[in-house]
Amino acid sequence: MGHLDEQFRQVEDLQDEASPNFVEEVVVVFFKDSGRLISNLEQALEKYPRDFNRWDAYMQQLKGSCSSIGASRMKNECMSFRDNCGQRSVEGCMGSLQKLKREHAILRQKLESYFQLLRQVGPAGAATRPAM
């Protein structure tokens, strides 16, 4: 499965001359927001042991954000965490969270490279401008 699904393309389609950096802006917001949610969840795991309802509520928020930008692998780990909450498995939840954090880091790295590459390539058409 790819890291990003069709929803990411929908977000890309919203970028235009009026909002030329929209995708990168959304991605920055996403990583800040998801970082915060993961950190809140980790605190809740310690402070509220076996409080599966609370843990699930945090994860529902995170899943929503992942879904909105098309982060499909992260979304899958969110769903797996929620399944583990449903099964009341602390070990399962911890395992899913680790995988989620890994996918989070991988996606951040890949998107950073992607935006860097876009900047190097420059605006569309620049590469084809003949040298004078």
Next chain:
Amino acid sequence: MSSTNPPSATSHVALTRHPLEHGCGLSEWRSRCRGTDSTSLKNGLLQASAPSIPLCCLCPMSTTVQEPPHVLAVDDSLVDRVVISRLLRSSKYRVTTVDSGKKALEVLSLGHESVQLIITDYCMPEMTGYDLLKRVKESAELRGIPVVIMSSENSPARIRRCLDEGAEEFLIKPVRPSDVSRLCNRAIAAMPMR
């Protein structure tokens, strides 16, 4: 004006109401001009090019520019607020975003006449989108504002509840730009004139 005679473009200009602040009065046109083909009506009016008719951005019949519709978007998710606000702006709406039902009601109490549509997430802490919908529909001042609900849960019971309570539409998240702009256009066009 008789409904059997094809009206002249000028007489249609005189009859048309396009208050500056609203969406499209197309249904008003058709009910007044029964028996006339609406396409030739449109053409007739465009030819008349009356500068006095304000432009409704949803209606092809008017000629001057007016204020785009104002949408109030309610969502506790920051990512979703960013996406939805861009999406609505790219469809030429004016957007105000808030992160809670409580703030939405505050905005509405300050200036409900300016809000043409409310689009709200269902799952929010403290006041859900459903609670907000109820408050809007129970209020004499607010109940004319169409409300669209968004939710990541595809629950028929939830959808039914919202539609029964008066929601115009129910969108499943993640919302797609095409869905939102299509539904907003429809909800605003269907609104009674205010």
